[in-house]
Amino acid sequence: MTSNEKIPQLLVVKCSTETVSDEEQQHQQHSISDTVTDSSGRSNLGGTKIQITSCSGQEGGQSPSKIDSSVVQSNSSGHMEVKGTFDYAVKTVGPLSVCHVPATLNNSTKVKISYKGIPGSYSEDAVLLAYPRCETVPSDKFEDAFKAVELWMADKAFIPIENSTSGSIHGNYDLLFRHKLHIVGEVQVPINLCLLALPGVRTEQLKRVLSQHQALTQSDTFLSKLGVVKEIVDDEAVSAQLVGSNKLEDVGIIASSRVAKMYGLDLLTENIQDAVDNITRFWVLSRDPLVPRTEKHFKTSIVFTLEEGPGELYKALTVFAMRQIELTKIDCRPQRKKPMKVVNNIDSGTAKYFNYLYYIDFEASMAESRAQCALGHLKEFASSLRVLGSYPWADVSKGQQLPSWCFENSKQ
Known part of the structure; x- marks a missing residue:
């Protein structure tokens, strides 16, 4: 049995952009390059249209059911056209996979927040802890969560960036650099890893445990004592679907306690993580920057x-120390388009070194003169x-909670 069997397929939304002039098309391609630009740079694509076609992964896919008729029109080829204005030009590469298409593309009182995973995942738990009144928008991949905001399918994205046990999620640093979204909030969420199974199943009956890679790594000591085989799936809520739908009595999963209620499973034990303090940092991302x-x-x-x-x-680093600014995180990533550089060294002649992007978080607001x-x-x-x-x-x-103005739809 593989992790992909009998799991409901996510809605695939194919997005393409058509621009009104060659000049805008050139501007669009420039805006998504990997060149570091000032965060205030914008482009105006008022004439851009998004074309959305629904696919279910097989023939006969049905169109999305939650699209407002006031913003959707049918063109001559039978495709739905959703008209909207972009704050930034976006080059769409490949399909955008999300489980949810919003009812409207304009501002509404209920904020839509995209995340990677399906209902019941730890990321959705974190979203609801930070802003319980929001409407969650599940996405197939992390990049889909970014695109959902850029294409106005969601107002914000909620992205994990670092865990106190497993460290930085470097792929999300790369996505943040490639996409023109802005960080408008950070939430530090404690992660409670729970062992779940079908009703009536005891812990000693388990032979396999399914979950995402990070959850299995963070509970390695507990699972080693249990003597089970660890199997990686893409999402802990997906593993709950797999076990529940196939009645796998010798298989447990690691997920949140909320998953047990959602998918009809029993909670065998909780707090199985190796570290007592297991904290994940999440960033709230938006199309527009927050006024500091x-x-x-x-x-x-910064990067x-x-x-x-x-x-x-x-x-x-000295420019921060001399102004009494505390650095809370330092990380680096090779530059994607130019990962190596040639350096002339007096002792060894010409040598190649990694060409890095440096990421730094520091405790100060850009409203402060010292920053x-x-x-x-x-x-x-x-x-x-x-x-x-x-x-x-x-x-x-x-x-602690983030102030409500971090989640407002309107530009700050």
Whole structure:
């Protein structure tokens, strides 16, 4: 039995853009390049249309049922045309897979938040903890969650960026760099890993345990003592569907307690994670940046590149230290389009080194003069610099919540 058998297929929404002129098409291609740009850069594609065709993964796919007739028209070829205005030009590559198409594309009182997974996943749990009044928009992949916001299918995206046990989710750093979304909030959520099984099944009867890679890694000690075979699936809620629909009595899953209620499973034991404090950081992403404020619990995230030379990274970090700005995260990723660089070294001659993008989070708002001065100083020797967002953060385990204006539909 594989993890893909008897799992309901997600709705595949094929999106394509048609522009009104060659000049706009060139601007669109430029806007999605991997070049680091200033976060305030925008493009105007008022004449762009989105064409949406529904597919169910097999012949005879039905059209999405929740599309407002006021924004959908049928063209001469029989395709549905959804008219909307983009804040940023988007080059769509391949199909966009999401489980949900919103009722309208205009602003509404109920904020739509996209996430990777299906209902019951840990990401959806985090979304509902941060903003319980929202409408969740499941997505097949992380990139689909980004595209859902860019294509106005969702207002915000909720993306995990780091776990206290397994570390950074580097693929999401790459997506954040390639897509023109802005960080408008951070939520730190405690993760409670639970062992679930069919009703009546005891722990000692289990021979296999299914879950996503991170959940299996974070509960390795518990599972080793149990002596079960660990099998990776793409989503913990998907594994619940698999076990429930196929009545697999010797198979357990690791998921949240909410999954047990949703899919008719029993909770055998909880808090099986190896580390007592198992925290995941999630970023709230939006099409528009948040206007920075001087309130407490504000962070700023940036990405920059440096020319080769002695002490360049040291100088970059010094601009923050000399202004008493605390760095909360430092990470780096090879540049996708130019991963290597050739350097002339006095001792060894010509050598090749990795060409990095440097990501930094620091505790200060861009509304503060010290943050503005630090970035102004950094720009003097950084070859490129981009502000990913200046935003509030909250620790759910301490009863903190993001302010409601982080989730508002209207531009701040």
